[in-house]
Amino acid sequence: MPQPIDDPNDRRMLLRYTGRCRLCGATLTAGTDAVYERNRRTVRCVECAPVVTPSADMSPVVNPAGAPSEDADVLRLRSPASSVIAEALRVQSSVPPRTGTQRFFGRSPLNVESRPWYLGALGELEVGRLLDQLGPEWFAFHAVPVGSAGSDVDHIVIGPGGVFTINSKFHEGGNVWVASRRLLVNGQRTDHLRNAEFEARRVAKLLTQAARRPVDVTPVIAIVAARRLTIRERPERVVVLAASQLPRWLQNRVAVLRVDEVAEVSRMAATPATWGQPNIPVADLAAFAELRSTVTAARNRRRSWALALMLSPLAMLATLTVGMLSLLR
Incomplete structure (x- = not known):
């Protein structure tokens, strides 16, 4: 049964990093709408926590003139980078x-x-x-x-x-x-x-x-x-x-x-x-996570090739050594 958010430190946001729902175990990729449980440092998917109780972090933001801001959470929930x-x-x-x-x-x-x-x-x-x-x-x-x-x-x-x-x-x-x-x-x-x-x-x-x-x-x-x-x-x-x-x-x-x-x-x-009048670009966090995974995979492959090249002379030497020993027997 979905559980309400009763901790005032919990807040609904777009995730900055890939995580896993604490209740149902579903994988939540970066950019997913979810609930961040600040005290636990865990997350819940919205299906497991559809009711949001306003917290101190989600208090209305006012502009210098005192009027409510339509973009109250744009900067509060903005992902790093x-x-x-x-x-x-x-x-x-x-x-x-x-x-x-x-x-x-x-x-x-x-x-x-x-x-x-x-x-x-x-x-x-x-x-x-x-x-x-x-x-x-x-x-x-x-x-x-x-x-x-x-x-x-x-x-x-x-x-x-x-x-x-x-x-x-x-x-x-x-x-x-x-x-x-x-x-x-x-x-x-x-x-x-x-x-x-x-x-x-x-x-x-x-x-x-x-x-x-x-x-x-x-x-x-x-x-x-x-x-x-x-x-x-x-x-x-x-x-x-x-x-x-x-x-x-x-x-x-x-x-x-x-x-x-x-x-x-x-x-x-x-x-x-x-x-001022900032342009606030929206980042495709999922696309960047995919790019990061590709870059990491390429780096690991280069390292594997480097290791193979380093070990190949040793393998050849071992083969020759075994061959020489067999001839001496």
């Missing part, structure tokens, strides 16, 4: 399909144009997953479009410890070196620090205008999948840390906002009008 995924799939759509031979040998379906977008999406998805570990007193908004030029903020996090912009940087296997005014990846200079600082100032300005009071914003760069992260000297205005450290770092911040202040700033952040 939505903008990057949409662009990755758009660029990937022009990539010619692989030939049978290319698939056999594990050639990646990505090309030089789509690969950076794909990797950027992986970084944002991982940070979004980590931010889901924060308690119910924290609010995280993902892929927040700002203005009409197509730019967005990877993550905006609001909680007792303050307001933060989180910039996800995926540097798989790379060496990241940080000083007070420089961030190098494999010895190459980047604009990560400057861009993160600019992003935080922009978000602070817009939230200040919407809330009609000063809102301080701290820029954070979350490094994903790097082989080594060396902090030679901490930057003065930007926090740089490994993504895995992010949830605990946020939860350990000294409280600077009251509960009502967190709620107020979160309402402003959830209102699209706060960010």
